[in-house]
Amino acid sequence: MVRKNSSRTGGLEPASDAKARRVPMRDFARSLPMSLLRAREAVMRQFRPSLRSHGLTEQQWRILRALAAVDAIEVTELARMAFLLGPSLSRILRDLEASHLIERKLAKADLRRSVVSISAKGLRLIEAVAPSSEAIYAAITRRYGARKLAELQDMLHELERSLSELRVAEDQSAESGEFE
Amino acid sequence: MVRKNSSRTGGLEPASDAKARRVPMRDFARSLPMSLLRAREAVMRQFRPSLRSHGLTEQQWRILRALAAVDAIEVTELARMAFLLGPSLSRILRDLEASHLIERKLAKADLRRSVVSISAKGLRLIEAVAPSSEAIYAAITRRYGARKLAELQDMLHELERSLSELRVAEDQSAESGEFE
């Protein structure tokens, strides 16, 4: 029910032929991943200039904010909080530490782990950025509507929750395709 | 109204102090950007293994699908369609061309522009990937609910639309903060 038309057009001149859509599928531009990507980009476009004017990337800001919410935290837990993969986090922590925005020390009980915390300098930076960040968030909320925004967040969390129960289909080719 | 507590804690031992939150702000993990990021990641986690088994990245797949929907298209328009920045697109097109999945030629009327189209090999690849891709999308729709999914997409598009009218505040520090 998917393989619409097997238009094997042979080796034709690609631009001087029919202008009709070849493999339509589910109108690509309106797919869920694209909708989510575009919406997130529309939001981040509002924040990036402010962060950038303070020399911060989006991810660095996420880490500093996560650290500001706790006293100290292990790297793995920080990755979960800031929703970053280990390798990204590892690099960013190295740079933030070099900038003296965070501090790091080994866990006494387990030398594999290290514990990260924000520095006084990092806190000052957060306090410098927070006002414009809050103002932007408030402007977005005003524009879109606080009620609708809360509803959207609920639906996003529910999407995330329901997909967490869906096992990913690894080698689809070897399975019959039906799961449940 | 933002600068909650200016807890300039001096040069203290960062881990042996209070465990209370220092700069709470808007509970960071539930911010709109994080919600959108997490939701999108939950969705893409379903698709990536299938794409990967065909040697495709998410972005390469977006480009091929966009190209499959048209006969030929200029690079700038393709960037708009696939929602990619010029530099990313430029690199990916170079690689896709080297793999003979796309074809490229100069526009006769304007030698600055080039026109891209999908190749027969590219079409075959799409037809090979589409079934599992459609199956995954169908599974997501079943799980979350078709009605709710459509509603979510509407809300995302409305968010994107309403933010497009919000001018970004460049140098917040130099402005009085109110816009409208």
Place this chain on the structure above:
DNA sequence: GAAATATGATTAACATGTTAAATGAAATCG
């Protein structure tokens, strides 16, 4: 129509995403 300006596309440089492999330390097994 030559100089200045604007535009389409690419390249450069640096940061992050993504998967695999490596490294070092802790836990487990025999």
Place this chain on the structure above:
DNA sequence: CGATTTCATTTAACATGTTAATCATATTTC
């Protein structure tokens, strides 16, 4: 307790995101 396995983190390698700069071609201006 020594070998194996597991675990936390980092490094490696490659692809993309992001902004600035470059390059070639078009357009505009005088």
